[in-house]
Amino acid sequence: MNLDLNVFSSILLFSGSFNLFVALLLFQRLEKRLKPFSYIMIAISIWALGYGVQLSSHTYNQILFSTYLEYVGIASTPALWQIAIIRFIGKEKWLAGNRLALIFLIPVTTMVLLLTNEHHYLYYSTLELVQYRGMAFLEITKGPWYMVNTAYFYTMLLWGLYLLVAQFKIDDKIYKKQRNVIVLGALGPWLFNVTYQVGYKPFLYLDLTPYAFILTSIIVSLGFFRYKLFEFAPIAKEKVFDVIQEGVLVLDRLDRVASMNPEMRHILKHVSMDIIGQDAKAVFPGNQEFQGLVSSQKNRGLELELWDEEKLRTFSVSSTSMFEDQLYTGKIIIFRDVTEFYAREKMRLLMQKKDDFLSIASHELKTPLTTMKGYLKIAEGIADKLEDPSCRDFIRKAGKQTDKLAGLINDLLDVSKIESGKMQYHLEDFPISEVIEDCIDFANNTSSNHIVVLEGNSDLQVRADRNRLEQVICNLLSNAIKYSPESPVVSINVSQHGSFCHVSVKDLGIGIPRQKHEQLFQKFYRAENVEQRFAGLGIGLFIANEIVLRHGGKMTIDSEEGKGATFSFLVPLATEAH
Ligand code: ADP
Numbered sequence: 001m002n003l004d005l006n007v008f009s010s011i012l013l014f015s016g017s018f019n020l021f022v023a024l025l026l027f028q029r030l031e032k033r034l035k036p037f038s039y040i041m042i043a044i045s046i047w048a049l050g051y052g053v054q055l056s057s058h059t060y061n062q063i064l065f066s067t068y069l070e071y072v073g074i075a076s077t078p079a080l081w082q083i084a085i086i087r088f089i090g091k092e093k094w095l096a097g098n099r100l101a102l103i104f105l106i107p108v109t110t111m112v113l114l115l116t117n118e119h120h121y122l123y124y125s126t127l128e129l130v131q132y133r134g135m136a137f138l139e140i141t142k143g144p145w146y147m148v149n150t151a152y153f154y155t156m157l158l159w160g161l162y163l164l165v166a167q168f169k170i171d172d173k174i175y176k177k178q179r180n181v182i183v184l185g186a187l188g189p190w191l192f193n194v195t196y197q198v199g200y201k202p203f204l205y206l207d208l209t210p211y212a213f214i215l216t217s218i219i220v221s222l223g224f225f226r227y228k229l230f231e232f233a234p235i236a237k238e239k240v241f242d243v244i245q246e247g248v249l250v251l252d253r254l255d256r257v258a259s260m261n262p263e264m265r266h267i268l269k270h271v272s273m274d275i276i277g278q279d280a281k282a283v284f285p286g287n288q289e290f291q292g293l294v295s296s297q298k299n300r301g302l303e304l305e306l307w308d309e310e311k312l313r314t315f316s317v318s319s320t321s322m323f324e325d326q327l328y329t330g331k332i333i334i335f336r337d338v339t340e341f342y343a344r345e346k347m348r349l350l351m352q353k354k355d356d357f358l359s360i361a362s363h364e365l366k367t368p369l370t371t372m373k374g375y376l377k378i379a380e381g382i383a384d385k386l387e388d389p390s391c392r393d394f395i396r397k398a399g400k401q402t403d404k405l406a407g408l409i410n411d412l413l414d415v416s417k418i419e420s421g422k423m424q425y426h427l428e429d430f431p432i433s434e435v436i437e438d439c440i441d442f443a444n445n446t447s448s449n450h451i452v453v454l455e456g457n458s459d460l461q462v463r464a465d466r467n468r469l470e471q472v473i474c475n476l477l478s479n480a481i482k483y484s485p486e487s488p489v490v491s492i493n494v495s496q497h498g499s500f501c502h503v504s505v506k507d508l509g510i511g512i513p514r515q516k517h518e519q520l521f522q523k524f525y526r527a528e529n530v531e532q533r534f535a536g537l538g539i540g541l542f543i544a545n546e547i548v549l550r551h552g553g554k555m556t557i558d559s560e561e562g563k564g565a566t567f568s569f570l571v572p573l574a575t576e577a578h
Helices: 007-029 036-055 060-088 099-103 105-115 144-167 173-197 209-227 237-243 262-267 288-295 339-386 389-420 432-446 466-482 514-521 540-550
Strands: 124-132 135-142 247-251 257-260 300-308 311-324 327-337 427-431 451-456 461-465 489-497 500-507 555-559 565-572
Touching (some): 007 036, 007 209, 036 060, 036 209, 060 099, 060 105, 060 124, 060 173, 105 144, 135 144, 144 173, 288 311, 288 327, 389 540, 432 466, 432 489, 432 500, 461 466, 461 565, 466 489, 466 540, 466 565, 514 540, 514 555, 540 555, 540 565
Parallel strands (some): 451 489
Antiparallel strands (some): 124 135, 247 257, 300 311, 427 461, 500 565
């Protein structure tokens, strides 16, 4: 390609490249809704660059080639302008389906007819190379499609301006500023183009339109960077109406349905008739309360239950009447889906009731149980005196069951204490061996078939609540015994772990499937492999874990189904012990 630069072409080539650079920057920065404006800038840059090359060319072929390049910009500008405006005013749905293709139909036809012009002369009827002031130009006569393309160009321009001015009703100042910049930015160069088209040519063959366009494009884009003009994308009011998550029904002054948003349409999908224009009372004909809300000019609210496929949904319905000069003009009825909220609230109340019941029931059970234990003690004394071994045995068994019952009730009470945050902890320093020995005694009393082996350094001094720590270890030991009926050895290991004492209780029993480990510390959770065979409530581990957590420690599980289980936890060492 041979370029003979001159003032006219240099200006275009330089400003076209600069504009292209700014357009690419904007393309990256602008948000989706405003992005098409950067496409227009790219098209204008191509137009300017194409014309710049044309003005630096002398041969017929090179001028023709640069015209093709120029036309990529010229033909696509009006289509891109349409898209940019439609996006800007928030009517994206106008671009759905094949409408986008329709917008590009004329630009594509223009390009095809231009490229094949020498076969039909529909775009340019004649083309002739002329020389003027040392430069070469193509002198053309306009063909029929040239007219179509020009008409398309202006129609699209006017249509876009109409949309901007008439359809885009928005009150916020910043959006008005944006709109005005776009309107002025578009009007300037187009006025130039009109004058060119009607024959005003101060430099004879020179078309000044690309100069005007490129100038405006640069000014507008620099305006963007300087004043951050386009950082706020406007949201058309109808758009808000469309996307709002509540169902909105608008009634006119005669209480007929004037309009509704898509969500409302969804809520009313069971209503077979087209309700626009109908009396709103007909929407729920059997519902007196709704009829009342519709007829009243006061703002009202009610609850409505509606079927949505197989689900019953609850809506909180509220009406707001509108007045102009004290005359009633209609009302807005809003349907808010509160199904989930109600379900959650119901569940919360139910849980609350359950917790209250547990707390009250276990308190009430504790008193007669304490009395029973007292009487059993007296009965034991009497049986000793009577020297009746079977009677003594029965009383001993009754005592054991009473202890079990007391244990369960204490656990339930602990759960409600934990839930209400009322569990008290009395921290003191003591050797953990004291607690462990008591727990081993307790375990030996529980089962004569098991032996508990103590390993590691049990002399470590810990800082903890003695009774609560005992509760944790006893729970782990009794679980280890309960869930390993076939394996007699249970081991307890104590070691130092930084500033913590690490305690682990290991058995070789039924184990726990890996995927259930996370749920084990949940209240009332019991794994499937124990449910039928072993008695229990599923709260021991929940309490133990809470106690460990409150001591600043952590409980972990290592287990596989059928291969035994090891439960470990950390409890802080006494300060002087580390
Ligand atoms: P409970 O023993 O009363 O069911 P826990 O809260 O103490 O309640 O234990 C919860 C569940 O954890 C048990 O039901 C059981 O599924 C599982 N589990 C606890 N310890 C062991 C263990 N040593 N071996 C196997 N499973 C265990």
